[in-house]
Amino acid sequence: MTLYGFRIPKFAALFFWIVVWEIVGQFELMLLFPPFTEVLAAMTDVVTTPSFVEAARITAYCYLVGLSLAVVAGIGLGLLMGLVPAADKLLNMWVNIFLSAPLSALVPVIMILFGMGEPTVIVTVFMFAVWIIALDTRAGVQHVSPSLKEMAFSFGASRVQRLKIVLLSALPEILAGIRLGVIRGVKGVVIGQLLVSIIGVGALFSLYSQNFLMGHFWALILILFAFALSLAELIGRLEQKVEYYAGARG
Amino acid sequence: MNAIAHTPASSAGTTATPVDLPIVKTEGIHKVYGGTVQALKDINLEFKRGEMTSLLGPSGCGKTTLLKIIAGLLKPTAGEVRVNGKPVTGPGPERAFVFQDFALMPWATVLRNAAFGLEQQGVARAEREERARHYVEEVGLAGFEDKYPHELSGGMRQRVGLARALAVDADVLLMDEPFSAVDEQTRRKFQEDLIRLREVENKTFIIVTHSIEEAVYLSDRIVLLSPRPGRVAQVLDPDINRTGDPDAIRRAPEYLDLTDDIWRGLREYVE
Amino acid sequence: MSATVPAAIAGGPTGSSIARFSQMPAMWRILSLALFFAVWEIAGRTNFNYAFPTFFETLAAFFEMIFDGSMGAAYLRTLEPLIIGLVLSLGVGVSAGVAMGLRKEVEFLSLPIFITMQAAPMAALIPLITFVYGIGLTSKVLAVIFLAMPVITINSYKAVRNVPPSLLDMSRSFMGTRWQQVTKVILPAASPMMFAGIRLGVAEGFSGVVLAELLITPTGIGDLITFHRSVANFAHMYATIASIVAFAVIAVSLLYRLEITLFRPEKRGLS
Secondary structure, rough: EOOOOEOOOOOOHHHHHHHHHHHHHHOOOOOOOOEEEEHHHHHHHHHHHHHHHHHHHHHHHHHHHHHHHHHHHHHHHHHHHOOOOHHHHHHHHHEEEEHHHHHHHHHHHHHHHOOOEEEEHHHHHHHHHHHHHHHHHHHHHHHHOOHHHHHHHHHHOHHHHHHHHHHHHHHHHHHHHHHHHHHHHHHHHHHHHHOOOHHHHHHHHHHHHHOOOHHHHHHHHHHHHHHHHHHHHHHHHHHOOOOOHHHHOO | OHHHHHOOOHHHHHOOOOOOOEEEEEEEEEEEEOOOOEEEEEEEEEOOOEEEEEEEEEOOOHHHHHHHHOOOOOOOOEEEEEEEEOOOOOOOOEEEEEEOOOOOOOOOOHHHHHHHHHHHOOOOOOHHHHHHHHHHHHHHOOOOOOOOHHHHOHHHHHHHHHHHHHHOOOOOOEEEOOOOOHHHHHHHHHHHHHHHHHHHOEEEEEEEEOHHHHHHOOOOEEEEEEEEOOOEEEEOOOOOOOOOOOHHHHHHHHHHHHHHHHHHHHHHOOO | OOOOOOOOOOHHHHHHHHHHHHOOOOOOOHOOOOHHHHHHHHHOOOOOOOOOHHHHHHHHHHHHHHOHHHHHHHHHHHHHHHHHHHHHHHHHHHHHHHHHHHEEEEEEEEHHHHHHHHHOHHHHHHHHHEEEEEEEEEEEEEHHHHHHHHHHHHHHHHHOOOHHHHHHHEEEOOOHHHHHHHHHHHHHHHHHHHHHHHHHHHHHHHHHHHHHEEEEEHHHHHHHHHHHHHHHHHHHHHHHHHHHHHHHHHHHHHHHHHHHHHHHHHHHOOO
């Protein structure tokens, strides 16, 4: 974007909106938005409390465990579906249902089965992330070029070597799936804690709303958003590194 | 000379302008991409009415860029294109474009695709469909009017693209590698049909191609472009009789010699 | 759907999955359902968890709630914020997305906002809107909008941006005005991806309304889930949850059918 011949960086627009936010907040135009400066002031307050450190720990822990499980299970499931047609026909429908289902409705079930603690949040993250990883892995595996598979076969590659070739050449799709899984996982970790509501950020949100702390509320939301966006950005960069590969694969 | 012999003498469209004036003229065309990449350098060409001209060259010589500048789809960095003596500022009704990737609308039938140029000009439905139907038949697709593009082969899709360009009744047909996405057999058939079509339709054709055989087979005049920056290396007027059996052309000594000559000239540009 | 891009990249998984369902032989679908229910039944019978009912208990509870009317009443309550929220998301989302795709300055100002909204856990805003707007309909509608609109907007934007450039050139070369280009080429060409976004948005909207009903005040389906959990009627709770999941999936696939019959004439003959 250029304005009067000056190049404006892409995310400069965010600053514009922050200014708008500040104005809306200062003049109390919308109840939803306290002044941005007030949110910033509350930010230091939020970050320094021990309950925030605890919430951050729970969030990071549940997220990482849930996501790792989802990556492993998702790739495994995707490989199975991509390589075994019968498994694909049996499972495809369910994977797709879970992908577009309102998963937050399942959280009460998870809560009953896994208790009102960290395991529930972990399972929620897993449920949000696993299906898209499985589906993209499946797509990647099914689109490995047949001539590459025939090449491996004709040069006498062993089963393990052939599986490795399939996995590596499906890598761009697998990574695309993981990127989407990462973003969905963040939603899972937040929704899980909101519904469990007595641990982590869920507990913080209840605390702030009981005490009418709007600034604190927004500060915590912004921290969560920043966390989600930086994760998405990070994984996007990683993905660009293997982009060459999708192109060269033909 | 041969080219003039091929121009139909009793051309109806030539009453306004004398026959010997070029219908399309490029004057000192330069094209620079992104401030640094020189795609075209000082292109001065004249295209005579009723002639079929090929722009031939290796990839990266800017031949498609030149065609799009003539079409008015791209603006030259410097220089001017004149059609019928008038400078080009954008696309015009006297020029019609045939796209390399066909550019058909997948949601529209063959008939609607062929009539699309007329539809955009605001021609009433009954009339535009009648005209489109005529050209769909002329390009050999009678019976396919209600099919959708995905139901056609590549060659048939390009025939729809050609019908669409013919239906707007432009004087100049600009074809951007029209046969490059089509298999070899279809391509040969298409080339033969194009020669036949020229005898029926009084049009000026400018074709971009990277196939030496295609250029020699089809054209009255071949413009050889050299790459980086693209400029006119040579202009050739093949002296080939195209009136008889289309297969005879491919056996004619003139055809074979010229193909060889051009290859010898282009070889140095190919790594 | 195209064979070379993973489902999730090619405008969302929902559309392709529905397409795949309908192409799958019925036998496999029934087998797949039967297998899932059998596993459920067996898992329920092992009594591994006191709160895990068998499949048949759940089915019985489902019919009980259908016949005593509690299920129907709950759905009526839930559908109100869902439909209001979805209609608003659709209107605002599609127009914002199209505007961003067509106009550079709108894109510059709004795109970062929508990218943020799509990547961020918008559910975190639900406690905030409850805090500000109370526990009424407004909050629930907003919850639906927050979850459904970003994906609809981003997909509409991407759809407009991904229209093949040669189609735009085609419209221009046949003298199309900007208005004709937008209405006759860009919008039809963008519509498949837009509809994919709408389907994803509807799925998200279901998530939003359930979340709102669980978090804000128990009404409708959320109330049914919360109530039966509190009185340890686990079979009823499972039946409610399974029904809303099934309802969402069926709604999304009906939407796909509707799209095919209304807007995609070229696909009607295929599936």
